[in-house]
Amino acid sequence: MACCSFSVSSKAIKVNIYQSLVGQVDPKETPMRQQYVGKVRFAHFDMHVQSSKKVLVATEKNVFASLNTRTGEVYWRHVDKTGPEGNIDALLMHGQDAVLVVGNGRLLRSWDINIGGLNWEIVLDSGSFQSACFVGQQDSVKYVAVLKKSAVSLHYLSNGHQKWVENLPERYVIHRYQAVYSGGNGEVYTLGVVPHSHITIVAYSVEDGEIIKQISVDAPWLSNIQASCAVVGQGMLICADPATVSLYMLDLNVQSQMTQIPLQSLGLEVSPGFQPTVVSTQPNPARPPHSEFFVQLGPDHYQLLQLNNGQIVALRDFKPAMLVSFATTGEKTVAAVMAPKNKTVSYFEDTHSFLSRACSLNLFSAESGRRLLDTTLIFNMDPNGGKPEKLYVQAFLKKDDSVGYRVMVQTEDHTLTFIQQPGRVMWTREEALSDVVTMEMVDLPLTGTQAELEGEFGKKADGLLSMVLKRLSSQLILLQAWIAHLWKLFYDARKPRSQVKNDVTIENLSRDEFNLQKMMVMVTASGKLFGIDSKTGTILWRHYLDNIPSNAAFKLMVQRTTAHFPHPPQCTLLIKDKDTGLATLHVFNPIFGRKSHITPPALPQPILQSLLLPLMDQDYAKVLLLVDDQYKVSAFPSTKNVLQQLQEMASSIFFYLVDSSQGRLSGYRLRTDLSTEMIWEVIIPTEVQRIVSVKGKRPNEHVHSQGRVMGDRSVLYKYLNPNLLAVVTESTDLHQERSFVGILLIDGVTGRIIHEAVQRKARGPVHLVHSENWVVYEYWSTKSRRNEFSVLELYEGMELYNSTVFSSLDRPHPPQVLQQSYIFPSSISTLEATLTEKGITSRHLLVGLPSGAILSLPKMFLDPRRPEIVSEQSREENLIPYSPEMPIRTEWFINYNQTVSRVRGIYTAPSGLESTCLVVAYGLDIYQTRVYPSKQFDVLKDDYDYMLISSVLFALFFATMISKRLAEVKLLNRAWR
């Protein structure tokens, strides 16, 4: 078995020779990283400089960032804690300062928007956050008012110090203060409501926080101020009431009754069942808001109104209008209105029509409601995108004092599109990619000529002559392509190298020599799918699936790869509602993103389990089995051929189900009539521990070597059970002395518990990788308060039970299990193992660290056979002596300085080169690179000396020739003698 140890090197040599024949690959590639910010919650344009190129965004991913409005790139970005702790509640902008309220009113921060530096940060008093606003006096903004549930506080804008804090007068338990407002007259108003009873308004003096006045007005129809009211003009509160279809007006300065103005009296009508809303604008916090405001009367109906001497005047009606927004530049305030361009087709009726997908934007003077000339902007909606959701307008004064503008449109699929007049899209940002849920890498298709050649064999033979003709024609095409290629080479050679740029488009996509460039199919939480070129990061296609439930679970499967020309590759996405269990299938072509014409089966029953079989139908699509809650199995595709194959194979198709709420793992076998029968059951009592994860092996994993050569030249065979499941449990008792993490290795076919171990005084979250004959997991040790890695390896022993076939049903001997643990000096975010084409290359673990680094940790360090005492034999085996601490060496970071924020998952895929594994890390950012766990043993070095090698070869050749000749002469001479 000594050959085992040499096999790697001999393969390496073979590959080397092959490479030298083919030529060189580009061994150095630039890793691709893209930074995202997440779905935008607040956005403000930097207005304090006329020529500013910044837009500040605060997102639902707790990111505060500045984007370049020319290119869409991130100037700077601050990533806060995840979860409610880092939640951005409010973003206020004034001049160079951006004030943020973070973590449900926990922190108040001020940032300098030019450089992204923190001006100051203060901790606010506890209490849930309600509202915040700037407070100005005499045309200058000096303070920030923060309204909490029970107190209002005023802070200096310059340093954040608290000027005063006042408790809110509370007469009723259900009293809720919801809004704070200041009109620049030295008073701060807090608006509270007792739902369905009355409004309370408390005015504080800016100087000392003294209550100036307190008003209470009956408003039995009102429940939420922020949703239905706005302050307009000189302190006039305007609320909309859907029940009586009227507006209510209240002057904050004088205590009075609310005046009711029926909308009908203004000639307005509200769409049935629609809650009208009031939109006002206050461009300068030191001055009162403008007296013009919008009232939304229906989903696509807006009305511009004006408050004129206490009277409401209707200025202009906008219908259909999808979105409206005010914008101010200098002294001019305009209203931007987005309307569907083709007015005959209603926007909401026909979302799939391409005709209705164009929108036009226009500017209207806010004072008069007149349309401004030459302000039309066309926005062509992406047919594969979502509907527009928000509109951010950047208005500016042109040289001739007229108003110009650019808009940033946010659509349902979290995309930001920045458009300039008359409709030029300057950039788009696909913020859905900040939340990638799952992904796959698909091989690119062959080039047209290659495909043509393949197609020749794909078709059925129809006669000798036609076959010959076909062959000749394809050879001609090849020749033509080759000449074209040569011509291109010649043409490009004259150009300087920097100009030769090949832009990747969907048309010229083709597989490269070593299959290093692939299509990354990414599924995001918003339901948008992307096809991204792995080399450049260019988004080649996108497809937005609407009607995705918010709590959907996704599973992406490649049913047919690109290898089966002329059949197009096919991916299937299983979308499952986590609550109801109901699922839908989306079948698409992963290269072009188009929805397949194959209609997936309707799934009326909740789906428990899905499995992709290696069985193929006559069109080379792998069969997907779906198990519903009646334990009935349906196949997709379900052609006759497939059903027949399934019937033949039924007795050898097993699957398992996990019900973590009951701690039940059960195994099923398929019957010929596609029903199932339960064949084993393991129940882990939920009183003691709960199942947190179950992981099998990756189906496309190859293991090159069946055993390990020991120091004494004997072989230790690996236990390579492809059906093995690693089940991780965590104890329900979380006390640090009694908590534990359980690891069960179960055979998925027979339900046999192969190994059962508990890691005492340990706690999750557990990260686990299961591959070949090993399982690596990471946990938190509560006793020592550190992260620890543990590795389990399974061996059959010195003899193999059955070396040709592995069958779970016929392995009576339990494997030997070796285990060792190590201290890891950092917590980790995610764990994955490298994967190569044939499994010859040694394995590395890819560890995503919270710091944003990705560590490539050699599996060699996680080897339970690492000896405590070094012996001759262990040295022979190249085992590293045991040391309890796992080092983190900086040269192991594969992303160097390219930090990847909040890594959530790492995806690995093999490439055509055995030495190379493609890695994609995703989280807030997306990072793609290649790793070479055993160095590039199958690629020639850059500085490979071809001249030297060939000259030596030639020299040797001639030397042999000459010496041969000389030897002959000598022999002849001797014979003569």
Next chain:
Amino acid sequence: METTGSANVSVPCWVMFFRSRAPVLIPVRMSCLLSFKLSVFSTVLLLLCTRFVCCNNGRRVGDALDAEFSGFSVPLEHSFEVDDVAKFRVRGALVLKAGREPSVSLSQNQLSEEDRTKLKEVAAVDGLYRIRVPRVFLQADRQTERQMEGYLTAFVRACAMVESHLSDVIALHTDVSGYLIGVSIVTFPGACRGTEVEDEVDLEVFNTTLSIMAPVNAPGPETALFLERMEQELERKGKNPQEQKSFFAKYWYLILGGAIFLMATSSAQPPAGGDREQS
């Protein structure tokens, strides 16, 4: 399994020449050998919803004496039917002994004439031989608390049972707190080779190896031993004066040699370089 980019039909080699292909290594692939015939499944769409069950084991200290330390018995049932619909009948009784080191023993009946023929019939159609045990809680003090709802099941191919002459290995697995969580059965030998079992006597008596297994404790990092070893190493170094020599003491001859060499080379060269510098 797919090899990337390869055609499905054998390609004449003169066509191959034009096509650039990825290097294909053909090692002895393990996965090729693994037959898909026997088992196939995919990963789960796991619905990891956590529902905490209100747990009340009701263990009370006072009742400790109630337990008979002689053990208690639960039935071991088996089922083998030609139509593969499970009908469990009692095969024997498992006597479980709780305690710090739980043990188990089995008393079982012989297979009747009727059962023997049935088992052979089931084996002929490649049916399953299933066993099940009720879920029990070993550490419970009272009999009523031991029994829990539900069964743990396992199976083996009936033909393997027949061909091994009823030699099976049954293992019961418990969790940390003494709940029985799983049962497994394998036969020895495990394969079905289609050999006929002629002698009826071979199928009469079960030859069962029985074990009960609790989870093993996974090792933590071995810091103590490592530190000990480090200390020993240090001590060894301390004892050995050879390794305590200073840098100069160790390498004086190299340094000397280097210095002589440098001197030799500098004196050998004419001071031409220096001249040039001055000019």
